[in-house]
Amino acid sequence: MPLNNHLEVISPEHFDAIHQASMEVLEKTGIRFHCEDALELFRNHGSKVDGETVFITQAMVDKALETCPSTFPWTGRNALHTKVVGEGFLVQPNVGPVFVQDLDKGRRKATLEDYANIMKICQAGEHIHLNGTIPVDPSDVDPEQKHLHMLYEIVKNSDKPLIGFCFDKEKVEQNFEMLEMVFGGKDFLESHHVAGVLVNPLTPLGYASETIETIMAYASRNQITLLAPCIMAGVSGPVSLLGTAVLQNVELLAGIVLTQLTRPGAPVVYATASTTGYMKNGSFAAGTPEAMLINTPNIQMGREYYHLPTRTMCGITHSKAVDCQAGYETMMSLMMGVLSGANIGVQCVGTLDALMTISYEKMIIDQEIISRALRIKEGVAFTTEALAADIIQEIGHGGTYLTHPSTFKACRGMWSPTISDWDAHDTWEAKGSPDMVVTANKKYKDILEKAPGSLLEPDLDQSLKAYIKKITG
Numbered sequence: 001m002p003l004n005n006h007l008e009v010i011s012p013e014h015f016d017a018i019h020q021a022s023m024e025v026l027e028k029t030g031i032r033f034h035c036e037d038a039l040e041l042f043r044n045h046g047s048k049v050d051g052e053t054v055f056i057t058q059a060m061v062d063k064a065l066e067t068c069p070s071t072f073p074w075t076g077r078n079a080l081h082t083k084v085v086g087e088g089f090l091v092q093p094n095v096g097p098v099f100v101q102d103l104d105k106g107r108r109k110a111t112l113e114d115y116a117n118i119m120k121i122c123q124a125g126e127h128i129h130l131n132g133t134i135p136v137d138p139s140d141v142d143p144e145q146k147h148l149h150m151l152y153e154i155v156k157n158s159d160k161p162l163i164g165f166c167f168d169k170e171k172v173e174q175n176f177e178m179l180e181m182v183f184g185g186k187d188f189l190e191s192h193h194v195a196g197v198l199v200n201p202l203t204p205l206g207y208a209s210e211t212i213e214t215i216m217a218y219a220s221r222n223q224i225t226l227l228a229p230c231i232m233a234g235v236s237g238p239v240s241l242l243g244t245a246v247l248q249n250v251e252l253l254a255g256i257v258l259t260q261l262t263r264p265g266a267p268v269v270y271a272t273a274s275t276t277g278y279m280k281n282g283s284f285a286a287g288t289p290e291a292m293l294i295n296t297p298n299i300q301m302g303r304e305y306y307h308l309p310t311r312t313m314c315g316i317t318h319s320k321a322v323d324c325q326a327g328y329e330t331m332m333s334l335m336m337g338v339l340s341g342a343n344i345g346v347q348c349v350g351t352l353d354a355l356m357t358i359s360y361e362k363m364i365i366d367q368e369i370i371s372r373a374l375r376i377k378e379g380v381a382f383t384t385e386a387l388a389a390d391i392i393q394e395i396g397h398g399g400t401y402l403t404h405p406s407t408f409k410a411c412r413g414m415w416s417p418t419i420s421d422w423d424a425h426d427t428w429e430a431k432g433s434p435d436m437v438v439t440a441n442k443k444y445k446d447i448l449e450k451a452p453g454s455l456l457e458p459d460l461d462q463s464l465k466a467y468i469k470k471i472t473g
Helices: 012-028 036-044 058-067 112-124 146-157 169-183 186-191 209-220 241-262 291-305 324-339 360-378 389-395 405-413 425-430 436-450 458-472
Strands: 031-033 048-050 053-055 072-074 083-085 099-102 106-109 195-199 224-227 268-272 275-278 310-313 344-346 357-359
Touching: 012 053, 012 058, 012 241, 012 291, 031 036, 031 241, 036 048, 036 053, 036 209, 036 241, 058 241, 099 360, 112 146, 112 360, 112 436, 146 169, 146 458, 169 186, 169 209, 169 458, 195 209, 209 224, 209 241, 224 241, 241 268, 241 291, 268 291, 275 291, 291 310, 291 324, 324 344, 324 360, 357 360, 360 436
Parallel strands: 099 357, 195 224, 224 268, 268 310, 310 344
Antiparallel strands: 031 053, 048 053, 072 083, 099 106
């Protein structure tokens, strides 16, 4: 049975105070929406709008929360990969790295080939449940065309539930035309949640036009919006950790209202991605224990107070190499994220250098870290059989349990490592004393070597290529 409780940073009796503080900001200071379509939508629903500032009332928030689903299926192209969001802990690829690195070529700007490779590794990963988004930003593709090429590489190399991209309205529409080709038309998208998108507010207290256009495009098609403020306490948010949690909640509630005004019932994920500033230079801090002390109160609020699916950034590190620092910072952040009760985790598959870099080797190592955290979250079974009093009495004094039938029955279900070396020292030496990173290097190459050339049917593949060619000339 799962662990009996979640990590709690605040007590439930504090939820009302956080909500009321958030509502005070929404009603008195408001949120700036830098998009006329959104402003018109708010006006049409009776909101007070002053220039680009929208003032959101308690009634609007209540109405929006009433129509948000607390769980929903995220449909994969392969039905075996379809997941229910709001139950358990799902892992998605990272978002944002510019560089890739490995033992062979070191650190370098990512290319479209790297992007495709990461899709293949995520497709093969047992504990990576979603695929897509922008785990690396390919530098060798025209910025005006990369939304087309990246989506093509997602559907070519993965049939897991997919995450798209935040771009301007025209590019988002082009991506949806491709998705309709992949999933069989508008009607299928209308009745199935097949694509999600990560969007970030323009902190503090704003939403950029591109972000708004993406939110409205996804919500209007009954697709998934993952709202994720990225606030740095002391830089773009209050230095108080709780104050930054309040600001995060303000921006989340504003985005939730926008999604539900666009289409009541459209799925939305209450996501968190904030941390502290590194106060020596005012930069992003990725190795701090304080990040999850900001995000966990919001996860508690999202899960218990607003009854929404939640997502959090976890597994981050400031380390530049796959070293001891990368290990302990990743495990600290990931474990707090898993135990917080969040339903989706991001930034926990290979990131280094404060989310600037993704390591091929660390992608492999992190999947074992994820499996460790998920096993801990599973807890222990509590049954009469599990108490094993009869077996203890049967074995008696000084006996062994190794050959007992109960051990044979259950031993294959016990957790074991996928990359860590648990052999004796002599055995490890006999294998050439392999370093963990070297072992991971070999494993990621083996995954890429065995990956299918394409998961697309030939006719669909040609249709997608023809569509891209039509757009790009």
